[in-house]
Amino acid sequence: MSAPPAPPVRVPAWSLSRSAIWLWVTQGVIGTLVYGVLVAVLVLGVPASTGGPLPVLRWLLPVLLAVYAVVAIGVRPWIRYRVHRWEVTEETVHALTGWLTRTWTLVPVARIQTVDVTRGVLQQLYGLASVAVLTASSQGTVRVPHLEVAVAHRVADDLARRAEQVRDEAT
Structure with missing residues (x-):
C-alpha cells in the first residue's frame, strides 16, 4: 500500500x-x-x-x-490578522502563523491523536477559542488561535470524528 x-x-x-x-x-x-x-x-x-x-x-x-x-x-x-491563516481539508490541517517569523504547519488527519479547544481570559472576553491539534510528534502540533467559539467547537468535533474514522479504517 x-x-x-x-x-x-x-x-x-x-x-x-x-x-x-x-x-x-x-x-x-x-x-x-x-x-x-x-x-x-x-x-x-x-x-x-x-x-x-x-x-x-x-x-x-x-x-x-x-x-x-x-x-x-x-x-x-x-x-x-492579515497573515494568520488556517484551513482544514479532507486530509490535512494547515496553519500559517507569525507576523515577523512565518511558520507554516501541516498535520495529516491520520496523525491526529488529540484535539483540544482552549479559552483564555481575554479570549472569553471576546468570544474566542483556540484549537490545538496534537500528534505524537512534538513538531506536529497545529494551533489555530482566536476562532469564534462555535467555529472552534465545530472544527474540533469534525477533526476528532475524522481522525477516529481514519484509525478505524486502519485496523
Whole structure:
C-alpha cells in the first residue's frame, strides 16, 4: 500500500475571527501599561542632576514606550490578522502563523491523536477559542488561535470524528 500523495503547499484559505484584532489590541494596551509603569519608575527614580547616560533615559524611555505603543496597539494587530491563516481539508490541517517569523504547519488527519479547544481570559472576553491539534510528534502540533467559539467547537468535533474514522479504517 503506497502513501497518499503530499498535499500542495499553499496559503490556507481562512482567516481568524475579526475579534482577534481587538484581543491583540487589548494585549498591546496591557503590555504598554506594564511597560509604562516600569518606565515611570525608572524615569522618576533617576535624579535629574545625575550625570552620565542616565539623564538621556528620562526622555529616551518615554519615546521608546510611545513607539512600542504605536506598534503594539496600532500596527501589530492588523498585520497579524492579515497573515494568520488556517484551513482544514479532507486530509490535512494547515496553519500559517507569525507576523515577523512565518511558520507554516501541516498535520495529516491520520496523525491526529488529540484535539483540544482552549479559552483564555481575554479570549472569553471576546468570544474566542483556540484549537490545538496534537500528534505524537512534538513538531506536529497545529494551533489555530482566536476562532469564534462555535467555529472552534465545530472544527474540533469534525477533526476528532475524522481522525477516529481514519484509525478505524486502519485496523
